[in-house]
Amino acid sequence: MSSLFGQLETEVEIKASADKFHDVFSCRPHHISNVTPEKIQGVDLLEGEWGQPGTIVCWNYMHDGVAEVAKEVIEAIDDENHSTTFRVIEGHLLEKYKDFHIIVQATPKDEGSLVHWTLKYEKVSEDVPDANGMLQLAIDVTKDLDSHLTQQA
Template sequence: MKSDGKDIKSNTDKLYKVFSNQHHAFPKASSDHVHDVVVHEGGWETSGSIKLWTYTVDGNVEIFKEKMEIDEANKWVNFSALEGPVLEQYRSYKISFQVTPKSEGGGLVKITIHYGKLNDNDPPPHKYLRFAINVVHDMDALLKE
């Protein structure tokens, strides 16, 4: 499942830096959605580190324990689910963000969710894609101030 891309007005290098190694900034930028992010293993800037997120999606507070992978060359950041409610519905779940600058300024954030359903009748993770788009919008607004 992919988004068409979210246009951003903020500096793409700054936004990529937040997604790759400044997750502690998300609660400030998007407090209605992200409440806390803490390092569980590794560090803020370490590919392979594990973090625990507390957030609200569709009115429910959830946790997301994830392992982060960073691809500096392609400006990709992947978050693979290790624990949390998302794994009660999907046997696998990984969300990826790619930040790409535009020649006329600003940029584009592409969001891709890779998932495997536990049951055929489970819905695709649309609520998590909406959540991610809202968080990108909130961070973009904070960074362009």
């Protein structure tokens, strides 16, 4: 019997500092669409304030070649551990998943940092595939953002 609950994780080494990377996801996600417009078309503030837990943002993005939308609440921001947790509350992902959490954490290294992505979800049925496309999107955005952050240095 397959489980309806899934979790995917990956790590991406980047040259940018954990502080800089975390700052973008926790406080300035709306800048991501400037960095990688072919993947993320826009991130809009719907409710709350940038950089505050409870803030609701709307992501317009490309997923497997299709334009999609996800409304997310920022559930937690942990500045000490460079971690931000998002929960999807509306959008295309909820057609396939009852629950979808995205956790992005940057850990400082001697040079650069290590970005750890965790996707936790509950599928609506056993026919729904794992969220590998979303994980690949996270990897691609991480690399694009790293290039952008290190060009500015």
